[in-house]
Amino acid sequence: MCSLLWLCVTQFICGSEAVGETKNVVQKDAEFDVTYNDTVTSENQTIYAFNHTVSRNKTEGVRVSVDVLSQGFESPILFVVRQKQAVLSFQVPLILRGLYQRKYPYNHLGRTLCQPPTRAASETQYFFVDVSTLSSQGTNYQLRVSRVESFTLQTDKKFSFTASPSQPQYFKYVFPDGVDTVIVKVNSDMTFPCSVMSVQDIQCPVYDLDNNVAFIGMYQTMTKKGAITVQRKDFPSNSFYVVVVVKTEDEACGGPLRFYPLRPDELIDAGNRTKVIDVVVSPAINSEVYVMGMLFCLGIFLSFYLLTLLVACLENRMKKRREVFLNPADMSPAETGKTPASPYEYGSFADNGSTLSSEAITDSATSTDNNYGYMERSLESVGRSRQESLSSVEEDDYDTLDDIDSDKNIVRTKKFLCVSDLARKDKRILSKKYQIYFWNIATIAVFYALPVIQLVITYQTVVNVTGNQDICFYNFLCAHPLGALSAFNNLLSNLGYVMLGLLFLLIVLKRDIVHNRALVRNDLNALECGIPKHFGLFYAMGTALMMEGLLSACYHVCPNYTNFQFDTSFMYMIAGLCMLKLYQKRHPDINASAYTAYACLAAVIFFSVLGVVFGKGNMVFWIVFSVIHILATLLLSTQLYYMGRWRFDSGVLRRIVYVIYTDCIRQCSGPMYIDRMVLLVMGNIVNWSLAAYGLIERPNDFASYLLAIAICNLLLYFAFYIIMKLRSGERIKCLPLVCILFTAVVWGFALYFFFQGLSTWQKTPAESREHNRDCILLSFFDDHDIWHFLSSIAMFGSFLVLLTMDDDLDTVQRDKIFVF
Template sequence: MAGRAAPAGGALLCALLWAAAGDSPAPGAFGHVYRGAVNISAERVYAFAYRSQPGQVDAVRVYVNSSSENLQYPVLFVVRQQKGVLSWQVPLIFRGLYQRTYNYQEVSRTLCPTEPTPETRPSDQIIFVDVASMAPFNIAYELLVTRLENFQLETNKAFNFTASPSQPQYFLYRFPQDVDSVIINVVSDAAYPCSVVSVQDIVCPVYDLDHNVEFNGVYQSMTKQAAITVQRKDFPGEQFFVVFVIKPEDYACGGSVPSSIHGNVNRTWNLQRTKNLQVTIVPSIKKSVYVQAMFFSFLGFLSFYLGSVIVAFVHYIRVQRKASAGRLSPEHGSGMMTSSHPISAGTPEGSSYGAIDESSSSGGRQLSSPERRPPAGSDTDSSVEEESDFDTMPEIESDKNIIRTKVFLYLSDLSRKDRRIVSKKYKIYFWNIITIAVFYALPVIQLVITYQTVVNVTGNQDICYYNFLCAHPLGVLSAFNNILSNVGHMMLGFLFLLIVLRRDILHRRAMEMKDIYTLDYGIPKHFGLFYAMGIALMMEGVLSACYHVCPNYSNFQFDTSFMYMIAGLCMLKLYQTRHPDINASAYSAYASFAVVISLAVLGVVFGKNDMWFWVIFSMIHVLASLALSTQIYYMGRFKIDVGMFRRAVMVLYTDCIQQCSRPMYMDRMVLLIVGNLVNWSFAIFGLVYRPRDFASYILGIFICNLLLYLAFYIIMKLRSSEKLLPIPMFCIVATAVVWAAALYFFFQTLSSWEETPAESREKNRPCILLGFFDDHDVWHFLSAAALFFSFLVLLTLDDDLDTVRRDKIPVF
């Protein structure tokens, strides 16, 4: 910044020095237009003197104009101040994309203002303006020097002005005594021309041209809106410059470049590069708001812990009362389901509806023992036939291919493996996802720290796509509110792990006591997938927070990777409920997730304009849907290999064309037909429209398949006359309501990395909750709660079957 005021008589001394040099400056008057001509042998020097008052900041603006467009002999303007020199030429030349040049005959620049002096008396200041040219002929010019009346911006007061590429503007702002942070809001009615807003320290020269505005301070490109949060601690002098630069072309903001030929752009284009701007500086939130937001976030989700404790206590009281009143007998438990099969009316009287009775299934159950069998007189004894009445097939007790070909399957048919072996198989999901989380999260954390460091060091706020109107910094983080709002995923994920752990402990105690309901009744309890889901929910919070450290298109997959895994794990858990023996192994499941994440990364890189990528991806999508459908329809008996589709075509030809027979498994067939239609529709949509947000496109595929399967499961459960207890019913309703509210806020787009940073900022909106959280933060809160309730639905959905024999629970 310019130094202190010159001592009295400084102006006279400078004038004498110029006179001694043989080139006496002409005294100049502020507000007067000077016209003249210069050439190689004639130059003009003007001296503008003024008096600065104590404690006052004086800013001077110089306007020059030349009608000459001769680039070989420009007019040179040099402005000398007490502690600085500023120079430029007319025509002023800017270079744009593809070596285009933009020439301006009118230039207006603000000189470095004087610093307020501690002196109590006025001080004299002088400015010299030297006009020269190396042209052998006269070149006319105009000169106007004015003192700025509204150079210092005021808090909460809008200020309007105009700028162009050759006439940038900057203003001074000082922090009031009681303000530690402010937000600079800049708006414009017109999106173009593209502009840059910069906040710079009080240092001269001020970088206020297109080619140097990025050299100092923090800056943003702008179309219609920009917002920069500035903290007092970042400026030791408690003041800064707000600089406004208009770019010579709009390419950086997403606009088109002029379609003119190579070389100079016509004068009409330059005349259109004027932009009207309005700047308002408002105080940012106080530290107390940060504290309130933190308390709100943590206490809000701690209420879920309190609710869970209350539910667990009520459940404990009810169990104790039932124990004192006498537990339901097995006869009553199985009797409730005897008349509840939806398809029993279509089977012959006395048929077991495909169930394996006690006499035939005892040999197949590897854990059966006399202590585990129901007492005599139960309904299992009534279904025993005399062995002499029919020929037995020993294979039906052990050969899974024979068992799974039955038209009607019961849970006992698909839960024949050793419970301990199956439980270990599902626990691998838990340990593997922890390993994946560690190896995935550490590089992500390191990368986003690097991103944030680059933003802080370079000042380039176009790197990250924040909602700048509601981005509250804390420490080195630029948008702490977007990170804090992810605490719900971690807290509710941990709470879900505690709920699962409680159920796991109670189940193990019951197994140790050889409780008959635990051994032979209800859905087999395997908690490995539930533990994996809880870890995935916590990691979704961690990675979403990492993504919001610096959100942009190159790291969006951090925010969605574990969403794929959550959706996949939920589908696997839903399928495992009725198919405990034939679910996918952890290794194949996570390998499939790895393929999906790899495709997501490739889609982000190549999916924008590469038609071949979409063709290949659509083919993979359709083939994967068909392969998975075949595997589901035939209960894992259709081996997935190269010849799988050939065998499927042969079966389809034999069953549907030669014999035209009715599908053996009608319910599964309906589900798979609808599922394939949905997936093929997604494939066709992607191939035709090629959405830019490829990661969200894949996530949509996963979520639609999960919702489709969940709806099928609930419908089949109700068709089987099974009940929905109050807790799962409440969770289902809460899930639907919270997901609906969450999706509403999700679609309130506040930024978009699919567009340029300037266009993304047009979508920015102020905070809506506590003056700290925006719409996307509310989405984080609600989506965490919605996922938690969704997990509880899967955990409690079949609690009504805990007193029902497994050979009475249908498979669908």
């Protein structure tokens, strides 16, 4: 009765039979594992009736396989499978469409029937396979229905099967007791054909074709590797289907593009697209591993706080011992050499602008007991003057040097310069100038971070709602979800940047307070000795390190092609700020302003975006970038060589020709500033080589290439600074020396883990997953997480090196400290 009703409905919908025309309907009782060879025409329809016993405690799959022996593409055979709670229909030959609507016919088809749940302990279920066509000519076909014995996947047991575009496969997995999260791993030794792995809830129908597999559940493309983390809470039935579909084309996995058909209706031979696949379902980590991972991360970075506290206490004790030894309580201020002076100046200058040596002050103070005429200024007046508001003091209001601009040319172009020559401006002006670095980067951070956080939340929401796991480029073999986050471990490992950046800010704040107190009490060393203390750039560096952690965490919420700059922007800023700080140490009067520096860094980030979007294989872009790179190198070299006294105006070309004629052709004299020339020549060689490499190789990862340029220049300048420091007779104290050695070792290990390359958005998502690896630390962190740990420690160590490197000069007068 059910078969006759279905026949009436089919005839009504198709409307293919003429009025009064009868159709011969044959129903056959069919059996499993028997191949039926038959012929169908428009005048007859065959119904195969099957029955099987379904048990509540045992899941058994049923698979229908069909072969059409005739090449009748215009009038295919329609197969309709009617079950208790579902209807599955398909035509053979099956026409699957690829990119640009290219058509691929398949004469052999295999489909697995979904299994509706049963409440009874055992139940007999019936299903029917209806075969019909509109072709008046007879079409031969073969039909076989078989049981899938290994339909349920077992935990930690590998299961192998074969799939093709017309023969998709899916299997069931049931969560065992005590397991709330599992990882479904799919592997294949064959890169192509491209496949799709999907995880779907237990329901009918199962979407197992290339054109509908993305309708529900979670899915991702794959070549050799695929992995999806599945949580019990997302599947009310405590079970799910693992579906594997082979795509008709390979473009989604980075494969070659097939030729375009000459005619719109042309059918393309798909060839052999069979793929052998292994699937393993393994339990994921439990809550204890999450807790251990978080405690481990916190413990590592809190230990740096404790170590810093111990070092500070040790230094404080040693400092008190030195003060007791050098400054007995019964000595007068004149005997201790604590000569009060103006705290607003780095040195005491006479009316003619010449530097008054602090040695002369000390000698004058100790030669006679009553000659203290120049020390009549009380500490109270000094304190009142330091309380004056700095808001009315602007650097552009007036030049704090007594000499006019032409005299700067004389001072700054001397063959041998000392720090006192380039530390002549008012302290208040320079302090405010360098504090702008901190306030600007804090403002940038706020306006940069807010839209970034909003965007990555949207990305994560889209991934969770659509189930499309090709949006984000995770290391899927070590991506541990927590709440709505898909890879919590990648976020947690960025905590080090934030904690160590905050620790660095506290260390700088402590030094800043100590220095200000020394100025208030007119400490001679603070006023006349050592590298001038400016902490604005240090505050900016610590803030940049914290923002790098925050934005790197945002990037790893959903790493992909469109948000790469979140992870790299503050890396460029950190490299730039470190170079500026190195230059500022010996050139406090002529260092770049915050506005100029951040404008240059913004240009670098702008080129980074252009390079990723347009730079892949684009020769025009690489030529333009290489020219700009070389010109910027030459421009900066000229500025550094002439200490900013080279004017860039309409007469610059004429002056260049004149210098070349007089210095190179007429008398062939050597460079006046040999040390600077060595640095700049090496810098130009490095930068020109990097520009040539980019122009020839045109690397796909432009962001990393640009970062490599910044790091190479920073390392070159740092090495030059260390060499010149030692060459000038200066020494490196124990603490900075330990920091240098420790940081170098940590950087080496960090770069090793960085170059492991667990994923890459320069390739397709499927190709990126080929690089995925299992966790290597506490079953929670992967290689890239270890890079986060080590690089944050190495950056913190590098900052400490910059902060403490010139501590040996704190008691050396500035007119004895060389500029290089």
